Amino acid sequence: MRHSNVREEGATAQAADGISGGGADAPGAVPPPRGGRAARRAAGRRTRKGRRRVLRWVSSVLSLLILGTAAGGYLYYRHLNGSIKTDPLNLGETKLGGSKPNSFGQTPLNILLIGSDARNDAANQALGGATETFDGPPLADVQMLLHLSADRTNMSVVSMPRDTMLMMPKCTEPNGKVHPASKGLVQTNESLQRGGPGCTVAAWTELTKIPIDHFMMIDFKGVVSMADAIGGVPVCVEQNVHSRTRTGEGSGLKLEKGETKIQGETALQWLRTRYGFEDGTDIARTHAQHQYMNSMAREFRKNAKLTNPVKLNSLAQAAIDAMVVDPGLNKIDKLYDLSMELKKVPPGRITMTTMPWVYSTKPGMNGRVEPLAGEAEDLFRMVREDIALDGKGSGTPAAGASPSPGSPATPSAPAQPTTAATTAPASSPAKIAVSVRNATGGKDGAEAKVKLRATDVATLLNGKGFAKATADTQTGAEDATVVRFATDAQAADAAAVATALGLPATALQKTDEVSGIVLFVGKDWRTGNAPTPPPPAPTVAPTSAHALNGDNDKACMPIQEGFTW
Numbered sequence: 001m002r003h004s005n006v007r008e009e010g011a012t013a014q015a016a017d018g019i020s021g022g023g024a025d026a027p028g029a030v031p032p033p034r035g036g037r038a039a040r041r042a043a044g045r046r047t048r049k050g051r052r053r054v055l056r057w058v059s060s061v062l063s064l065l066i067l068g069t070a071a072g073g074y075l076y077y078r079h080l081n082g083s084i085k086t087d088p089l090n091l092g093e094t095k096l097g098g099s100k101p102n103s104f105g106q107t108p109l110n111i112l113l114i115g116s117d118a119r120n121d122a123a124n125q126a127l128g129g130a131t132e133t134f135d136g137p138p139l140a141d142v143q144m145l146l147h148l149s150a151d152r153t154n155m156s157v158v159s160m161p162r163d164t165m166l167m168m169p170k171c172t173e174p175n176g177k178v179h180p181a182s183k184g185l186v187q188t189n190e191s192l193q194r195g196g197p198g199c200t201v202a203a204w205t206e207l208t209k210i211p212i213d214h215f216m217m218i219d220f221k222g223v224v225s226m227a228d229a230i231g232g233v234p235v236c237v238e239q240n241v242h243s244r245t246r247t248g249e250g251s252g253l254k255l256e257k258g259e260t261k262i263q264g265e266t267a268l269q270w271l272r273t274r275y276g277f278e279d280g281t282d283i284a285r286t287h288a289q290h291q292y293m294n295s296m297a298r299e300f301r302k303n304a305k306l307t308n309p310v311k312l313n314s315l316a317q318a319a320i321d322a323m324v325v326d327p328g329l330n331k332i333d334k335l336y337d338l339s340m341e342l343k344k345v346p347p348g349r350i351t352m353t354t355m356p357w358v359y360s361t362k363p364g365m366n367g368r369v370e371p372l373a374g375e376a377e378d379l380f381r382m383v384r385e386d387i388a389l390d391g392k393g394s395g396t397p398a399a400g401a402s403p404s405p406g407s408p409a410t411p412s413a414p415a416q417p418t419t420a421a422t423t424a425p426a427s428s429p430a431k432i433a434v435s436v437r438n439a440t441g442g443k444d445g446a447e448a449k450v451k452l453r454a455t456d457v458a459t460l461l462n463g464k465g466f467a468k469a470t471a472d473t474q475t476g477a478e479d480a481t482v483v484r485f486a487t488d489a490q491a492a493d494a495a496a497v498a499t500a501l502g503l504p505a506t507a508l509q510k511t512d513e514v515s516g517i518v519l520f521v522g523k524d525w526r527t528g529n530a531p532t533p534p535p536p537a538p539t540v541a542p543t544s545a546h547a548l549n550g551d552n553d554k555a556c557m558p559i560q561e562g563f564t565w
Helices: 048-067 075-083 188-193 197-208 220-229 264-272 282-302 309-321 332-342 375-384 453-463 488-500
Strands: 109-116 140-148 155-160 165-167 185-187 214-218 233-237 258-262 323-325 350-354 357-359 369-371 434-438 469-475 482-485 508-511 518-521
Touching: 075 309, 109 197, 109 332, 140 188, 140 197, 155 375, 165 197, 165 369, 185 188, 188 197, 197 214, 197 375, 220 264, 233 282, 258 264, 264 282, 309 323, 434 453, 453 469, 453 518, 482 488, 488 508
Parallel strands: 109 214, 155 350, 434 469, 434 518, 482 508
Antiparallel strands: 109 140, 140 155, 165 185, 214 323, 233 258, 357 369, 482 518
16 A cells, blocks of 8 residues: 655554454454453443444544634645645445435535554554554554535434455555455455555445545544644543453553543553453444544534644644545645535534444354344445435425435436546447346345346347347346446446436446446346336434434443453
8 A cells, every 4th residue: 555645654553452363352352351250241232332433533534624724724734735645546346436416416425434553654653552563464443434415414424343244346556456356255444455445445335335435544643643732632431440451461541430631641542442441342442432533523623722823733734644535635725625515514413323233143253243234235325315314304405495304315316427527428329339137136146047137128228229238148146237337438328228227326337347338137127127116215324323413422431340440
């Protein structure tokens, strides 16, 4: 992973409490306590406290964005442009072309937030942790998708647990190095090792089918520097805590019950602590990290010291040093514009969720999780269709037009080319070559493919004027019918095919997996002249997503039995 800019100092870091691999510190492992019998909290625990993980990194990112532009300081901080580190946005083969405008001309925005535990420079190694992880491959231990609604009235955030097991897509680095698609399930945080954050974006794209417009990858060294500059960050624990096992493992964090303002070494200990929080797992550590981030963001908002130009300069530099972004955010003015858009949403309309998940029952997957069938897709669909997760609907998108409560801010729209680079009109149907593949068995393969289905649909296209539509002997496996194409020049023609069949814009995908325009007839179109319409989209996030409203500032970490004093 190589970042293009003035200096290349290693990507980002997320301080960790020991090793990120196997052994007692492996994901899902629970340590022995300092003394007495350890009581592991229920493995499937999903309490309100577990819901807090999302807001913390989101709030931190918002703070990072506005630091260098607060108090009219935009021009002063233009010198930071040369310090912004960038990496390619998407290294995968499936390119969704960015978010599309709704019928009112408003465009939603999707940003993937990544926290890495890389320790490949002196500053990050100084944060401590297991020395054997120094200069090792980074892991994307924090992954959250921030969705800003098209009308800017609400924001949704979806967090993915770091122990989620996924099929990894093929990722190709700019230098041509290829990371083949995985043949089995891979832990999602390993995506960063497959070429950088662009492969993490690719993995999210494959799973969710949500077009991701930007990413921001963040490390802890800058976060800690900013915390010290504002005089510390308040955190809360439900009981006295000391993170130290009888075998000497743990961060060494020692705090009294209640709220404490932490900075410096104590702040680093908090960010590393797993042993002693909740059930002693990595998920517990993530909850604590996000409590810290959210609290730090509140301090930014209210701390009068931020009007001091010297403080602002230091904080802005720390923020830039802590981030790697995609090329679309490679200038201070772009970050400024983004921050202005994000600030339009009041905290009460920010909804934080965790991807619905279930513990994997597959061999060797102890402690790992997988997306919860049905409910995870419901959450992804709400984001794709720009439906507010809080069930309150959207604001007024245009004069005289107001979506009903709970309805999508983006009304159903016909398919459009998936890339802004495409300006040429579509060819006439008779000139568009379309290959039709039978994918009616679905991804799970539970049903046999419908015989001659590709021939039937090719004949249907012929009747609509697509004389060059032919049935392909190759097949596929898709739950929903999709039109894939290979190049920007084919985008308009692919959209014409989708429109002729009544397919939505989400059915269009640019990918390197095909050479021309290919229609995959999915499980949703086993019979008839049109795919089976999907059921109505949910109007509120599923309960398994454990939604938390952004106004909630009462987070306090529960303590694992055996780690109190």
